[in-house]
Amino acid sequence: MGGVIGLGSLQGLNYAQSVQFENPEDMKRIDHLRRETPMFLYHGAEDSLLPMKSSLASYEYLRNKVYKGSENIQFIVEDDLKHEISEKELN
Numbered sequence: 201m202g203g204v205i206g207l208g209s210l211q212g213l214n215y216a217q218s219v220q221f222e223n224p225e226d227m228k229r230i231d232h233l234r235r236e237t238p239m240f241l242y243h244g245a246e247d248s249l250l251p252m253k254s255s256l257a258s259y260e261y262l263r264n265k266v267y268k269g270s271e272n273i274q275f276i277v278e279d280d281l282k283h284e285i286s287e288k289e290l291n
Contacts, residue, residue, distance in 0.1 A: 201237055202237075202238075203237060203238040203239065203240065204237060204238070204239045204240070205239075205240050205241075205242075206239070206240070206241040206242070206258075207241075207242050207243075207285060207289065208242070208243055208244060208247055208249075208250055208255070208283055208284075208285075209241070209243075209250070209255065209258075210250065210254045210255050210257070210258040231266075234266050234267075235266060235267055235268075235269070235270045235272065236270070236272060237272065238272045238273075238274075239262065239267070239272060239273045239274070240274050240276075241255065241258075241259055241262075241273070241274065241275045241276070242275075242276050242277075242278065242289050243255040243256075243275075243276075243277050243278070243281075244277075244278055244280075244281025244282050244283060244284065244286075245277050245278060245279050245280065245281060246279075246280055246281060246282045247281070247282055247283040248282065248283065249282075249283035250283060252277065256275075259273070259275040263275075
């Protein structure tokens with residue numbers, strides 16, 4: 201996978217609680233692959249369908265747990281954007 205794009209979304213899976221690895225090295229390898237996969241998150245500040253705090257909590261979890269020590273995650277908030285896609289976001 202070349203990267204992940206999340207638009208007005210949230211991360212709802214802590215795979216370590218859902219998937220059991222028989223070999224601890226497999227989990228380390230998967231963690232490394234996740235951290236090396238670029239992630240771009242974009243959210244509208246005025247989104248009432250999926251409130252900003254949900255997306256922000258997802259970003260904080262990803263940045264502090266999954267991407268800890270990596271610069272491969274980016275989170276952008278667009279002012280005045282509701283639960284829709286903007287021209288700025290597409291660019």
